[in-house]
Amino acid sequence: MRKQIVAGNWKMNNDLSQTGSLIDALKSKTQTSNAEVMVAPTFTNLYHAFEALKTVNIEVVAQNMHFAENGAYTGEISASMLKSVGIQTVILGHSERRAYFNETDELLAKKVDAALANNMRVIFCFGEELADRKSGNEETVVGNQIKNALFHLDASAFKNIVLAYEPVWAIGTGETASPEQAQDMHAFIRKTLSDKYGNEVANTVSILYGGSVKPANAQEIFSKPDVDGGLIGGAALNADDFFAIVNAF
Ligand code: 13P
Numbered sequence: 001m002r003k004q005i006v007a008g009n010w011k012m013n014n015d016l017s018q019t020g021s022l023i024d025a026l027k028s029k030t031q032t033s034n035a036e037v038m039v040a041p042t043f044t045n046l047y048h049a050f051e052a053l054k055t056v057n058i059e060v061v062a063q064n065m066h067f068a069e070n071g072a073y074t075g076e077i078s079a080s081m082l083k084s085v086g087i088q089t090v091i092l093g094h095s096e097r098r099a100y101f102n103e104t105d106e107l108l109a110k111k112v113d114a115a116l117a118n119n120m121r122v123i124f125c126f127g128e129e130l131a132d133r134k135s136g137n138e139e140t141v142v143g144n145q146i147k148n149a150l151f152h153l154d155a156s157a158f159k160n161i162v163l164a165y166e167p168v169w170a171i172g173t174g175e176t177a178s179p180e181q182a183q184d185m186h187a188f189i190r191k192t193l194s195d196k197y198g199n200e201v202a203n204t205v206s207i208l209y210g211g212s213v214k215p216a217n218a219q220e221i222f223s224k225p226d227v228d229g230g231l232i233g234g235a236a237l238n239a240d241d242f243f244a245i246v247n248a249f
Pocket of ligand 1: 009076096210213235
Protein backbone atom coordinates (compact mmCIF):
# COMPACT_ATOMS: atom_id res chain seq x y z
CA MET A 1 0.00 0.00 0.00
CA ARG A 2 1.46 3.35 -1.02
CA LYS A 3 1.58 6.26 1.39
CA GLN A 4 -0.94 8.99 0.76
CA ILE A 5 0.67 12.38 1.31
CA VAL A 6 -0.57 15.95 1.30
CA ALA A 7 2.22 18.52 1.49
CA GLY A 8 1.77 22.28 1.69
CA ASN A 9 4.49 24.27 -0.04
CA TRP A 10 4.30 27.71 1.52
CA LYS A 11 6.89 29.09 -0.92
CA MET A 12 8.21 32.59 -0.03
CA ASN A 13 5.16 33.50 2.07
CA ASN A 14 4.64 34.27 5.76
CA ASP A 15 6.99 35.94 8.20
CA LEU A 16 7.52 34.48 11.68
CA SER A 17 4.33 35.81 13.20
CA GLN A 18 2.20 34.87 10.19
CA THR A 19 3.77 31.41 10.29
CA GLY A 20 2.80 31.14 13.96
CA SER A 21 -0.81 32.09 13.16
CA LEU A 22 -1.06 29.56 10.33
CA ILE A 23 0.40 26.85 12.57
CA ASP A 24 -2.12 27.65 15.32
CA ALA A 25 -4.93 27.41 12.77
CA LEU A 26 -3.59 24.08 11.46
CA LYS A 27 -3.38 22.69 15.00
CA SER A 28 -7.05 23.47 15.55
CA LYS A 29 -8.11 21.23 12.61
CA THR A 30 -9.15 17.61 12.80
CA GLN A 31 -7.73 15.12 10.38
CA THR A 32 -10.18 12.48 9.18
CA SER A 33 -8.00 10.91 6.46
CA ASN A 34 -4.93 8.70 6.82
CA ALA A 35 -2.75 10.92 4.66
CA GLU A 36 0.69 11.95 5.86
CA VAL A 37 0.59 15.73 6.24
CA MET A 38 3.58 17.99 5.66
CA VAL A 39 4.18 21.72 5.47
CA ALA A 40 7.18 23.53 4.00
CA PRO A 41 7.82 26.98 5.51
CA THR A 42 10.70 29.23 4.49
CA PHE A 43 14.13 28.55 5.97
CA THR A 44 13.86 31.27 8.61
CA ASN A 45 10.69 29.69 10.03
CA LEU A 46 11.68 26.03 9.92
CA TYR A 47 12.91 25.73 13.49
CA HIS A 48 9.93 27.53 14.94
CA ALA A 49 7.55 25.43 12.86
CA PHE A 50 9.31 22.21 13.83
CA GLU A 51 9.07 23.05 17.53
CA ALA A 52 5.45 24.18 17.24
CA LEU A 53 4.29 21.13 15.28
CA LYS A 54 6.28 18.33 16.89
CA THR A 55 3.37 17.29 19.11
CA VAL A 56 0.99 16.81 16.16
CA ASN A 57 1.09 14.68 13.02
CA ILE A 58 2.32 17.40 10.68
CA GLU A 59 5.88 17.03 9.41
CA VAL A 60 7.85 20.18 8.71
CA VAL A 61 9.91 19.93 5.52
CA ALA A 62 12.29 22.25 3.67
CA GLN A 63 11.74 23.80 0.24
CA ASN A 64 15.32 23.46 -0.97
CA MET A 65 18.92 22.78 0.12
CA HIS A 66 22.46 22.89 -1.24
CA PHE A 67 24.38 19.76 -2.21
CA ALA A 68 27.55 20.56 -0.25
CA GLU A 69 27.99 19.70 3.43
CA ASN A 70 29.39 23.14 4.25
CA GLY A 71 31.83 25.68 2.87
CA ALA A 72 32.01 28.87 0.86
CA TYR A 73 28.47 28.93 -0.56
CA THR A 74 27.13 32.25 0.67
CA GLY A 75 23.42 32.19 1.31
CA GLU A 76 23.01 28.43 1.09
CA ILE A 77 21.78 25.78 3.56
CA SER A 78 23.03 22.18 3.82
CA ALA A 79 21.32 18.90 4.62
CA SER A 80 23.02 18.62 8.00
CA MET A 81 21.90 22.14 8.90
CA LEU A 82 18.32 21.18 8.10
CA LYS A 83 18.64 18.02 10.13
CA SER A 84 20.02 19.96 13.07
CA VAL A 85 16.70 21.81 13.35
CA GLY A 86 14.64 18.63 13.06
CA ILE A 87 13.99 18.54 9.31
CA GLN A 88 14.00 15.07 7.72
CA THR A 89 12.49 15.78 4.31
CA VAL A 90 13.33 18.25 1.56
CA ILE A 91 11.52 19.34 -1.60
CA LEU A 92 13.93 19.39 -4.57
CA GLY A 93 13.48 20.36 -8.20
CA HIS A 94 10.45 22.62 -7.87
CA SER A 95 9.73 24.30 -11.21
CA GLU A 96 10.26 27.71 -9.61
CA ARG A 97 13.78 26.65 -8.60
CA ARG A 98 14.37 25.33 -12.11
CA ALA A 99 12.97 28.45 -13.82
CA TYR A 100 14.17 31.32 -11.59
CA PHE A 101 17.37 29.83 -10.13
CA ASN A 102 18.59 27.84 -13.11
CA GLU A 103 18.47 24.48 -11.35
CA THR A 104 19.35 21.83 -13.90
CA ASP A 105 18.81 18.07 -13.83
CA GLU A 106 22.55 17.69 -13.24
CA LEU A 107 22.51 19.98 -10.20
CA LEU A 108 19.39 18.28 -8.89
CA ALA A 109 21.03 14.87 -9.13
CA LYS A 110 23.75 16.19 -6.79
CA LYS A 111 21.18 17.60 -4.38
CA VAL A 112 19.26 14.32 -4.36
CA ASP A 113 22.49 12.43 -3.62
CA ALA A 114 23.33 14.80 -0.76
CA ALA A 115 19.90 14.48 0.79
CA LEU A 116 19.92 10.68 0.58
CA ALA A 117 23.48 10.53 1.93
CA ASN A 118 22.16 12.41 4.96
CA ASN A 119 19.29 9.92 5.34
CA MET A 120 16.76 12.52 4.36
CA ARG A 121 13.61 11.92 2.37
CA VAL A 122 13.25 13.77 -0.93
CA ILE A 123 10.08 15.08 -2.54
CA PHE A 124 11.34 15.33 -6.12
CA CYS A 125 9.36 17.71 -8.36
CA PHE A 126 9.19 17.87 -12.13
CA GLY A 127 6.68 18.74 -14.82
CA GLU A 128 6.35 20.02 -18.34
CA GLU A 129 5.72 23.57 -19.52
CA LEU A 130 2.69 24.59 -21.53
CA ALA A 131 4.64 24.59 -24.81
CA ASP A 132 5.71 20.99 -24.15
CA ARG A 133 2.13 19.88 -23.66
CA LYS A 134 0.90 21.81 -26.67
CA SER A 135 3.49 20.11 -28.84
CA GLY A 136 2.69 16.68 -27.37
CA ASN A 137 6.12 16.37 -25.74
CA GLU A 138 5.01 16.19 -22.12
CA GLU A 139 5.96 12.55 -21.60
CA THR A 140 9.39 13.00 -23.18
CA VAL A 141 10.11 16.04 -21.01
CA VAL A 142 8.91 14.42 -17.80
CA GLY A 143 10.65 11.13 -18.59
CA ASN A 144 13.93 12.96 -19.13
CA GLN A 145 13.60 15.01 -15.95
CA ILE A 146 13.17 11.79 -13.96
CA LYS A 147 15.92 9.85 -15.75
CA ASN A 148 18.50 12.64 -15.63
CA ALA A 149 18.15 13.38 -11.93
CA LEU A 150 17.24 9.98 -10.46
CA PHE A 151 18.21 7.05 -12.65
CA HIS A 152 21.76 6.87 -11.35
CA LEU A 153 20.28 5.72 -8.02
CA ASP A 154 19.94 2.15 -6.78
CA ALA A 155 16.44 0.75 -6.42
CA SER A 156 16.80 0.84 -2.63
CA ALA A 157 17.09 4.66 -2.71
CA PHE A 158 13.47 4.94 -3.79
CA LYS A 159 12.16 4.11 -0.35
CA ASN A 160 13.24 7.65 0.53
CA ILE A 161 11.87 9.33 -2.59
CA VAL A 162 8.44 10.76 -3.21
CA LEU A 163 7.71 12.08 -6.70
CA ALA A 164 5.64 15.19 -7.37
CA TYR A 165 4.31 15.82 -10.86
CA GLU A 166 3.59 19.52 -11.20
CA PRO A 167 2.76 20.68 -14.73
CA VAL A 168 4.16 24.21 -14.88
CA TRP A 169 1.07 25.50 -16.70
CA ALA A 170 -1.11 24.50 -13.73
CA ILE A 171 0.94 26.12 -10.95
CA GLY A 172 -0.66 29.22 -9.45
CA THR A 173 -2.78 29.68 -12.57
CA GLY A 174 -6.07 28.29 -11.33
CA GLU A 175 -5.88 25.86 -14.24
CA THR A 176 -5.65 22.30 -12.97
CA ALA A 177 -4.68 19.30 -15.04
CA SER A 178 -7.87 17.31 -15.45
CA PRO A 179 -8.01 14.23 -13.23
CA GLU A 180 -7.57 12.17 -16.42
CA GLN A 181 -4.50 14.16 -17.50
CA ALA A 182 -3.02 13.69 -14.03
CA GLN A 183 -3.80 9.96 -14.03
CA ASP A 184 -2.33 9.48 -17.52
CA MET A 185 0.92 11.18 -16.57
CA HIS A 186 1.16 9.40 -13.21
CA ALA A 187 0.67 6.05 -14.97
CA PHE A 188 3.43 7.02 -17.43
CA ILE A 189 5.74 7.96 -14.52
CA ARG A 190 5.06 4.64 -12.83
CA LYS A 191 5.76 2.79 -16.08
CA THR A 192 9.02 4.73 -16.48
CA LEU A 193 10.04 3.59 -12.98
CA SER A 194 8.92 0.04 -13.65
CA ASP A 195 10.91 -0.19 -16.89
CA LYS A 196 14.09 0.77 -15.05
CA TYR A 197 13.60 -0.66 -11.53
CA GLY A 198 10.77 -3.18 -11.80
CA ASN A 199 7.26 -3.27 -10.45
CA GLU A 200 8.13 -3.40 -6.78
CA VAL A 201 9.76 0.02 -6.84
CA ALA A 202 7.19 1.44 -9.25
CA ASN A 203 4.27 0.28 -7.14
CA THR A 204 5.62 1.54 -3.82
CA VAL A 205 6.76 5.07 -4.75
CA SER A 206 4.13 7.70 -3.92
CA ILE A 207 3.45 10.12 -6.78
CA LEU A 208 1.84 13.42 -5.81
CA TYR A 209 0.07 15.82 -8.12
CA GLY A 210 0.58 19.58 -7.78
CA GLY A 211 -0.93 22.54 -9.60
CA SER A 212 -3.98 24.50 -8.48
CA VAL A 213 -5.29 21.77 -6.17
CA LYS A 214 -8.22 23.19 -4.19
CA PRO A 215 -10.87 21.78 -1.86
CA ALA A 216 -13.26 21.70 -4.84
CA ASN A 217 -11.10 19.49 -7.06
CA ALA A 218 -8.96 17.49 -4.61
CA GLN A 219 -11.29 14.57 -4.15
CA GLU A 220 -11.62 13.85 -7.87
CA ILE A 221 -7.88 14.13 -8.47
CA PHE A 222 -7.04 11.93 -5.44
CA SER A 223 -9.57 9.32 -6.57
CA LYS A 224 -7.36 8.40 -9.53
CA PRO A 225 -5.48 5.13 -8.97
CA ASP A 226 -1.95 6.45 -9.59
CA VAL A 227 -2.39 9.74 -7.72
CA ASP A 228 -1.15 9.28 -4.15
CA GLY A 229 -1.63 12.80 -2.89
CA GLY A 230 -0.91 16.41 -3.56
CA LEU A 231 1.69 19.15 -3.33
CA ILE A 232 -0.33 22.22 -2.55
CA GLY A 233 0.70 25.86 -3.05
CA GLY A 234 -1.84 28.65 -2.69
CA ALA A 235 -4.51 26.62 -0.93
CA ALA A 236 -1.99 25.49 1.70
CA LEU A 237 -1.79 29.04 3.06
CA ASN A 238 -5.32 28.75 4.41
CA ALA A 239 -5.81 26.16 7.17
CA ASP A 240 -9.46 25.46 6.29
CA ASP A 241 -8.67 24.88 2.63
CA PHE A 242 -5.57 22.85 3.40
CA PHE A 243 -7.40 20.53 5.76
CA ALA A 244 -10.29 20.19 3.35
CA ILE A 245 -7.69 18.88 0.88
CA VAL A 246 -6.01 16.65 3.50
CA ASN A 247 -9.42 15.17 4.31
CA ALA A 248 -10.39 14.74 0.65
CA PHE A 249 -9.02 11.17 0.66
P1 13P B 1 -0.49 26.07 -6.53
O1 13P B 1 -1.27 25.06 -5.71
O2 13P B 1 -0.57 27.46 -5.98
O3 13P B 1 -0.87 25.98 -7.98
O4 13P B 1 1.05 25.67 -6.43
C1 13P B 1 1.43 24.37 -6.65
C2 13P B 1 2.86 24.22 -6.27
O5 13P B 1 3.74 24.78 -6.91
C3 13P B 1 3.19 23.42 -5.09
O6 13P B 1 4.55 23.17 -5.01
